[in-house]
Amino acid sequence: MNSFAILGKRLASSAMVLKSVKPAFASQPIRHFSQTQKALDQPTNLFSFTEEEQMFRDVVARYATEKVLPKVSEMDEKEFMYPEIIQGLFDNGLMGVEVDSEYGGAGGSFVSAITVVEELAKIDPSVSAMCDIHNTLVNRTVSDYAPKELKEKYLTRLATDTVGSFCLTEAGSGSDAFALATRAEDRGDHYVLNGSKMWISNSAEAGIFVVFANVDPSKGYKGITCFMVEREMGVEIAKKELKLGIRASSTCVLNFDNVKVPKENVIGEVGKGYKYAIDVLNEGRIGIAAQMVGLAQGVFNVTMPYLFQRKQFGQPIGHFQGMQFQYAQIATEIECARLLTYNTARMREQGLDFVKEAAMAKLYACQVAERAASKCVEWMGGIGFTREFPAEKFLRDSKIGSIYEGTSNIQLQTIAKALVKQYSQ
Numbered sequence: 026m027n028s029f030a031i032l033g034k035r036l037a038s039s040a041m042v043l044k045s046v047k048p049a050f051a052s053q054p055i056r057h058f059s060q061t062q063k064a065l066d067q068p069t070n071l072f073s074f075t076e077e078e079q080m081f082r083d084v085v086a087r088y089a090t091e092k093v094l095p096k097v098s099e100m101d102e103k104e105f106m107y108p109e110i111i112q113g114l115f116d117n118g119l120m121g122v123e124v125d126s127e128y129g130g131a132g133g134s135f136v137s138a139i140t141v142v143e144e145l146a147k148i149d150p151s152v153s154a155m156c157d158i159h160n161t162l163v164n165r166t167v168s169d170y171a172p173k174e175l176k177e178k179y180l181t182r183l184a185t186d187t188v189g190s191f192c193l194t195e196a197g198s199g200s201d202a203f204a205l206a207t208r209a210e211d212r213g214d215h216y217v218l219n220g221s222k223m224w225i226s227n228s229a230e231a232g233i234f235v236v237f238a239n240v241d242p243s244k245g246y247k248g249i250t251c252f253m254v255e256r257e258m259g260v261e262i263a264k265k266e267l268k269l270g271i272r273a274s275s276t277c278v279l280n281f282d283n284v285k286v287p288k289e290n291v292i293g294e295v296g297k298g299y300k301y302a303i304d305v306l307n308e309g310r311i312g313i314a315a316q317m318v319g320l321a322q323g324v325f326n327v328t329m330p331y332l333f334q335r336k337q338f339g340q341p342i343g344h345f346q347g348m349q350f351q352y353a354q355i356a357t358e359i360e361c362a363r364l365l366t367y368n369t370a371r372m373r374e375q376g377l378d379f380v381k382e383a384a385m386a387k388l389y390a391c392q393v394a395e396r397a398a399s400k401c402v403e404w405m406g407g408i409g410f411t412r413e414f415p416a417e418k419f420l421r422d423s424k425i426g427s428i429y430e431g432t433s434n435i436q437l438q439t440i441a442k443a444l445v446k447q448y449s450q
C-alpha cells in the first residue's frame with residue numbers, strides 16, 4: 026500500500042473515531058478512545074517508513090554494498106561509470122522509482138525515490154547523482170507534464186533501459202537559468218534547435234534529453250519551452266569536464282546544431298518550460314539534500330570504526346573527549362539534516378507547500394556533508410588524507426552539494442524570499 030493510501034486510511038479512521046465519540050464529548054472524558062483508536066491517531070516519527078519504502082531501502086542498500094562498493098574507487102580514478110553499474114540500477118527498478126507501472130516503472134512514492142538517492146550516496150555519491158537526476162528531474166518532468174503519447178514512447182525507455190539528462194544550464198545562464206540562449210525555431214511540423222548547454226549530468230551515457238529552449242526570445246522567459254530530444258536527432262556530446270568530485274558522474278557540454286525535433290516532442294505547453302523547470306527543481310532539491318545526507322552518513326560510517334582501532338597515548342583516539350565532542354556534534358548535525366530532508370519529502374507527498382523547506386534542507390544538508398567529510402579526513406590523521414581511504418573522496422564529492430540545482434546563495438535567497446513574504450505584510 027502506498028503512503029497516500031495509508032495516509033488516507035489513517036485520516037478516514039480518525040474521522041470515524043471522532044464521529045463515534047462526538048455525542049459523548051461534553052460529558053465523557055477523552056480516555057473513552059480505545060487503545061486501537063489511540064494507536065491509529067498517534068503521530069508517527071519521521072523514521073516510520075511504509076512497507077514499500079523499507080523495501081526500496083533494503084534493495085538499494087544491498088545493491089550499493091554488494092555491487093557498487095567494489096567499483097567505487099576504480100570508477101572515480103577512471104572518471105567513468107561502468108555500464109554494468111547503470112544496468113544494475115535499471116534491473117533493480119531504481120531508474121523508474123516513481124514511474125507508473127503502466128510505463129514500466131516501480132510506481133513507488135517520492136520518499137522511496139529519496140531513500141534510493143540517500144542509500145546510494147552512502148556508498149558512492151556519483152552513482153547517487155545519476156540516479157537522482159534521472160528520477161527526480163528527468164522522469165519527473167516527463168511524468169508530470171508530457172502527454173500520454175510521449176510517456177508511452179519515452180518514459181517506458183527511461184524506466185527500463187535508457188539514461189536521461191536534464192538540460193537547462195548554459196555558459197551564460199547558471200543561477201540566472203532563464204537567461205538561456207538556446208533557440209527553438211518553429212518550422213511548421215517541427216522545431217529546429219540551435220545552441221549549447223553546459224554542465225549536463227549523465228550526458229555521456231544518456232539517450233534521451235529533456236531540453237529547455239526559447240521559441241520566442243522577445244517574450245523573455247515566457248518563450249522557454251521544454252522538448253524531448255533523442256541523441257540520434259543530432260545532439261553532440263562535446264567536452265567532458267574533469268571535476269573535483271563525483272568524477273564517475275559524467276558532466277558534458279552539449280551542442281545543438283540545427284537539431285530537428287518533431288512538434289509532438291514538446292513537453293506540456295509552449296512557453297511554460299520555465300514553470301516546469303522551477304517546479305521540478307524545487308522538488309529536485311530534496312533529492313540533493315538526500316544525496317548529501319547519505320554522503321555524510323557514508324563517510325561517518327567508514328571513519329568511526331577507525332577511531333576505536335587507532336591508539337595514541339595508550340588508548341583508542343575515539344576515547345579522547347576532544348574527539349568525542351566532535352563526533353557527537355557531527356552525528357547530531359547529520360540527524361538534523363536527515364529529519365529536515367525527510368520532513369520536506371513528506372510535505373511534498375502531502376501536497377503542502379515545501380519550497381522554503383526544500384531550500385533549507387538542501388542548504389543545510391550540503392553544509393553538514395562538507396563538515397562531516399572534512400572532519401572525518403582530519404580524525405583519521407595522515408591516512409585520511411590519502412586515496413587509500415574513502416574519506417578524501419567523500420570530501421571531494423561533498424562540494425557539489427552547494428553548487429548544482431541552485432547554489433547555496435540561491436537557496437538562501439529562496440528562504441529569505443519566503444520569510445519576507447511571511448513577515449513583511
Ligand SMILES: Cc1cc2nc3c(=O)[nH]c(=O)nc-3n(C[C@H](O)[C@H](O)[C@H](O)COP(=O)(O)OP(=O)(O)OC[C@H]3O[C@@H](n4cnc5c(N)ncnc54)[C@H](O)[C@@H]3O)c2cc1C
Pocket residue numbers: 158190191192193194198199200201223224225226227268276425428429430431432433434435438
Ligand atoms: C557537476 C555539475 C553537474 C551539473 N549538472 C547539471 C545538469 O544536469 N543540468 C543542468 O541544467 N545544470 C547542471 N549543472 C549546472 C548547475 O546547476 C550550475 O552550475 C549552478 O546552477 C550554478 O551556475 P553557475 O555555475 O553558472 O554559477 P553562477 O551562477 O555564475 O554563480 C557563481 C557564484 O555567484 C553566486 N551568485 C550568482 N547569482 C547570485 C545572486 N543573485 N545572489 C548571490 N549570489 C549569486 C553563486 O551563488 C555562486 O557562488 C551542473 C553543475 C555541475 C558543476
